[in-house]
Amino acid sequence: MRMSTFLRVERLSxxxxxxxxxFDEVSFDIGRGEFVCIIGHSGCGKTTVLNILAGLDAxxxxxxxxxxxxxxxxxxxxxxxxxxxALMPWFSVRKNIAFAVxxxxxxxxxxxxxQHVERFVAMVGLSHAIDRxxxxxxxxxxxxxxxxxxxxxxxxxxxxxxxxxxxDALTRGTIQDELMTIVRETGQTVFMIxxxxxxxxxxxxxxxxxxNGNETAAGYRAGRIAEVVDNPLPGTRTRATLHHLEGYxxxxxxxxxxxxxxxxxx
Amino acid sequence: xxxxxxxxxxAALVSVLLFALFLGAWxxxxxxxxxxxxxxxxxPEQIEYARMMGKDPGAQKASGFPxxxxxxxxxxxxxxDPFYDKGPNDKGIGxxxxxxxxxxxxxxxxxxxxxxPLGFLIGMSPLMRRALDPFIQVLKPISPLAWMPLALYTIxxxxxxxxxxxxxxxxxxxxxxxxxxxxxxxxxWLNVARTLEVSAMRKAFLVILPAAAPTxxxxxxxxxxxxxxxxxxxxxxxxxxxxGYFVWNEWNNLSLTNVIFAVLLIGVVGMLLDMAxxxxxxxxxxxE
Ligand SMILES: Nc1ncnc2c1ncn2[C@@H]1O[C@H](COP(=O)(O)OP(=O)(O)OP(=O)(O)O)[C@@H](O)[C@H]1O
Ligand SMILES: [Mg+2]
Numbered sequence: 302m303r304m305s306t307f308l309r310v311e312r313l314s315x316x317x318x319x320x321x322x323x324f325d326e327v328s329f330d331i332g333r334g335e336f337v338c339i340i341g342h343s344g345c346g347k348t349t350v351l352n353i354l355a356g357l358d359a360x361x362x363x364x365x366x367x368x369x370x371x372x373x374x375x376x377x378x379x380x381x382x383x384x385x386x387a388l389m390p391w392f393s394v395r396k397n398i399a400f401a402v403x404x405x406x407x408x409x410x411x412x413x414x415x416q417h418v419e420r421f422v423a424m425v426g427l428s429h430a431i432d433r434x435x436x437x438x439x440x441x442x443x444x445x446x447x448x449x450x451x452x453x454x455x456x457x458x459x460x461x462x463x464x465x466x467x468x469d470a471l472t473r474g475t476i477q478d479e480l481m482t483i484v485r486e487t488g489q490t491v492f493m494i495x496x497x498x499x500x501x502x503x504x505x506x507x508x509x510x511x512x513n514g515n516e517t518a519a520g521y522r523a524g525r526i527a528e529v530v531d532n533p534l535p536g537t538r539t540r541a542t543l544h545h546l547e548g549y550x551x552x553x554x555x556x557x558x559x560x561x562x563x564x565x566x567x
Numbered sequence: 568x569x570x571x572x573x574x575x576x577x578a579a580l581v582s583v584l585l586f587a588l589f590l591g592a593w594x595x596x597x598x599x600x601x602x603x604x605x606x607x608x609x610x611p612e613q614i615e616y617a618r619m620m621g622k623d624p625g626a627q628k629a630s631g632f633p634x635x636x637x638x639x640x641x642x643x644x645x646x647x648d649p650f651y652d653k654g655p656n657d658k659g660i661g662x663x664x665x666x667x668x669x670x671x672x673x674x675x676x677x678x679x680x681x682x683x684p685l686g687f688l689i690g691m692s693p694l695m696r697r698a699l700d701p702f703i704q705v706l707k708p709i710s711p712l713a714w715m716p717l718a719l720y721t722i723x724x725x726x727x728x729x730x731x732x733x734x735x736x737x738x739x740x741x742x743x744x745x746x747x748x749x750x751x752x753x754x755x756w757l758n759v760a761r762t763l764e765v766s767a768m769r770k771a772f773l774v775i776l777p778a779a780a781p782t783x784x785x786x787x788x789x790x791x792x793x794x795x796x797x798x799x800x801x802x803x804x805x806x807x808x809x810x811g812y813f814v815w816n817e818w819n820n821l822s823l824t825n826v827i828f829a830v831l832l833i834g835v836v837g838m839l840l841d842m843a844x845x846x847x848x849x850x851x852x853x854x855e
Contacts, residue, residue: 404763436854
């Protein structure tokens with residue numbers, strides 16, 4: 302059930318050390334309404350890819366097209382949830398989100414902004430904490446504010462950089478559920494980085510497996526998208542039932558095998 | 568909690584004790600022991616004789632260092648009528664202080680107007696940072712008073728020269744701190760602003776300014792401290808009005824009580840200014 306292509310990434314590479322690109326020949330596409338996860342070892346270049354998609358970093362070569370238009374700089378069309386939540390500590394939760402909403406719709410009146418902000422804060426279940434400062438929130442709550450902020454501008458593509466990396470397993474599960482519900486309700490297109498195989502299996506329609514750049518007998522080999530795997534599990538999967546589903550273990554083993562055996566080696 | 572309370576109480580007690588000790592030592596040191604001993608040894612006739620010769624044995628006290636009591640009386644006297652004006656050499660302490668504060672305020676405000684925008688520029692542009700760095704490095708260590716002759720020559724007005732000296736000494740800490748604060752705004756906040764396509768003005772006022780505000784205010788606090796140090800010296804040099812001139816004038820009058828009073832006042836006002844900036848600093852500080 303591949304949807305119409307929304308984002309197309311063509312032969313991307315990023316070079317810091319001349320002759321040794323972090324990755325090259327990275328090509329993939331994302332369908333409208335699709336949830337794509339990327340998995341790979343630390344340092345393989347996942348954040349770099351995401352930053353290029355966001356327009357925050359420039360590729361050394363290659364192109365990114367969204368809706369057939371080339372991406373060349375950050376835009377409100379692409380919302381980013383940063384690994385480190387990146388809330389402004391001098392703004393309350395309300396103001397953090399209002400800052401984003403006003404940037405998206407500068408013509409909106411005070412009341413319109415307020416309603417919109419409250420709707421998205423309620424969506425992540427933080428209505429009771431809306432007037433608190435970020436420093437008064439737990440790590441999980443901050444991450445949820447970051448997600449609400451990205452959703453509130455209703456971007457056409459949502460980019461998430463290990464959004465739950467710093468959270469404990471329990472909180473992580475809750476927010477994964479929340480994210481899944483919201484994405485299913487809104488039909489949001491998502492590109493997400495994760496280190497957690499189960500998280501990818503739960504959320505993603507498709508998983509990109511990325512290998513690290515490394516030295517081989519035949520010389521340096523840049524990182525790349527080694528495999529793209531479609532999620533065979535039904536779209537109604539939930540966190541609680543995931544490991545009971547038929548096909549879960551073979552799928553999981555395939556990804557883990559890749560990470561253990563092939564992600565680093567040539 | 569109670570431990571902290573107890574500590575504060577003890578500290579206050581020790582402070583009071585030390586102050587009392589200091590006053591006592593001062594009292595003892597300024598009581599003319601020799602004078603009174605001589606006075607006691609003299610017969611009434613001899614005292615009478617000394618008086619007739621124009622030498623008052625009791626008067627020795629008055630020409631020495633003032634006692635705490637005399638200083639206290641002076642303080643009460645000044646504070647009772649701080650705003651009188653009896654010509655250029657005799658103005659109430661409130662008026663003199665007002666002149667000093669006005670100069671500091673004006674010079675400091677001008678310095679803010681220059682240092683904060685310029686600091687933004689330097690903080691945001693590596694090119695400007697490198698281009699301006701040599702100038703800042705050379706100008707910064709110059710004693711503000713060294714500018715006084717040039718200021719007097721070019722501006723010709725002594726009061727305006729004082730303001731200029733305050734300006735020049737306040738500008739550097741603020742400039743350096745603003746540039747540093749702006750340059751070290753977290754990249755992630757700037758990235759948020761970029762992905763939200765925030766306009767340059769909104770970014771400057773809603774992201775960079777609040778992010779750098781604690782550092783900028785630290786610079787302002789340091790500047791204000793220096794400005795208050797410098798204004799006294801500057802006013803001693805140019806004269807006319809102000810607390811510095813008051814000190815100089817009372818020294819010329821050999822009125823040590825007035826000098827002591829002024830010195831105390833300078834300390835108290837400096838402390839209040841610093842406390843005000845400390846408050847401001849706390850108001851803009853954010854917890855991450
Ligand atoms: N500014 C830079 N200068 C030089 N090398 C860099 C720079 N930024 C990133 N790199 C290199 O690029 C590679 C990819 O970095 P990136 O942050 O994209 O990794 P990642 O896959 O997101 O890792 P992690 O999972 O740990 O977040 C790393 O090996 C890093 O050393
Ligand atoms: Mg990363």
